Amino acid sequence: MLEREDFHCPYCGERISALLDLSAGDQQYIEDCSVCCRPMVFQLHTDGDSWDLQVQREDD
Known part of the structure; x- marks a missing residue:
């Protein structure tokens, strides 16, 4: 299951x-x-249906 996120x-x-x-x-x-x-x-949290993506700097 693939999703595109901007x-x-x-x-x-x-x-x-x-x-x-x-x-x-x-x-x-x-x-x-x-x-x-x-x-x-990239930190992706998902249960297979809903998901949350957080993108941050490596030095954070």
């Missing part, structure tokens, strides 16, 4: 889109911003 990079503020895999349960992972290349920490 968010703003916590470093440069650019709007970015992420594809989230809700079938894998709660996740935490790091991806580089496609604009400024800085590392963003």
